[in-house]
Each structure stands twice: as structure tokens, then as C-alpha cells.
Amino acid sequence: MTKLALGTHPFLLGFEQLERLVERTAKSGNDGYPPYNIEQTSETSYRITLAVAGFSEEDLSITLEDNQLVIRGKQSDDGEGRIFLHRGIAARQFQRSFVLADGVDVGEAVMENGLLHVDLTRSVPESVVQTINIRRS
Structure with missing residues (x-):
């Protein structure tokens, strides 16, 4: 039996980049x-x-950078x-790198007592139902 990778499962159309994203996150160093x-x-x-x-x-x-929040420090x-x-x-x-999902926006960043706070907000997409007409050929 062949094991399918997550991004290549036949029910996940258009998610090929998901596996690359997981690998990139694991290797973020x-x-x-x-x-x-x-x-x-x-x-949210x-x-x-x-x-x-x-x-x-x-x-x-x-x-x-490409949905990846990167925080760098150099003294x-x-x-x-x-x-x-x-x-x-x-x-x-x-x-430090954090991969953000689509729809997650970076808000403000605040320094307070030696802590850097970065606020994120996630927009909730509205549910869309689309009817596809079937054409006779």
C-alpha cells in the first residue's frame, strides 16, 4: 500500500504547498x-x-515574508x-519565524519591560455558496 503525502491526497485539491509549508516551518532553525x-x-x-x-x-x-512573520534581533x-x-x-x-495562515494580519508591535508583543488578527471569511450550472454538450 502506498502512503500518500498530506499535500497530495486526492481530496485536497490546490493544497500542494501545504507540505512544503510544514517542512519550511520544521526547518525554521x-x-x-x-x-x-x-x-x-x-x-479572532x-x-x-x-x-x-x-x-x-x-x-x-x-x-x-510570504506569510512568514520573521522577528530578528541583533545587538x-x-x-x-x-x-x-x-x-x-x-x-x-x-x-524567530512564525508561519501565518491566510487571513492573519500583523497588527502593532509594542516593547514593554523587556518583552516584545506582536498582535495578530484573523479575519473570518464569509461563507460563500456557489451553484454551478451543468451544460449539455
Whole structure:
């Protein structure tokens, strides 16, 4: 018996990109830094919160690339000329990626107490019923 891939199932017409999307999400390279939360704030809205202590707004960038929300952080190295006896505060760059479904829009982004909040809203499509006429040939 041949196992069908998710995106190639005969009842899922037009969803070929779904399997590529799942693979891209699995390979996004997120290594756990920085930690984040995803919460549902209403029936149609979400909030992603990243712990970005030590980063300023200028150190962060948020882009939307092909339905993929990408949050990047890069700090300037201010340790030049300083001697650290212990350096436990991470000062490394990061990239966090989140794949968004069609109809999910990125709202505002707010920095608050070392946390970056990114608000998302999902528009609910209206149900459409279309009747197809059958033509005799």
C-alpha cells in the first residue's frame, strides 16, 4: 500500500504547498532563543510575546515574508574595552519565524519591560455558496 503525502491526497485539491509549508516551518532553525509565548486574546486575535531583555527597538526588526512573520534581533557589541568576570546575559543575534495562515494580519508591535508583543488578527471569511450550472454538450 502506498502512503500518500498530506499535500497530495486526492481530496485536497490546490493544497500542494501545504507540505512544503510544514517542512519550511520544521526547518525554521528556531533554537529556543529567545523564549516566547503565543496567546489567544480573543476568538479572532493572538499575541506573540518574545523575551528580548537587553535589546532596544533599534536592535529588532519585524518583517512579513510570504506569510512568514520573521522577528530578528541583533545587538551592537558594546563590550569593547570592558572586562567581564562573568557574562551570563546573552548578547547574540536571533531570528524567530512564525508561519501565518491566510487571513492573519500583523497588527502593532509594542516593547514593554523587556518583552516584545506582536498582535495578530484573523479575519473570518464569509461563507460563500456557489451553484454551478451543468451544460449539455
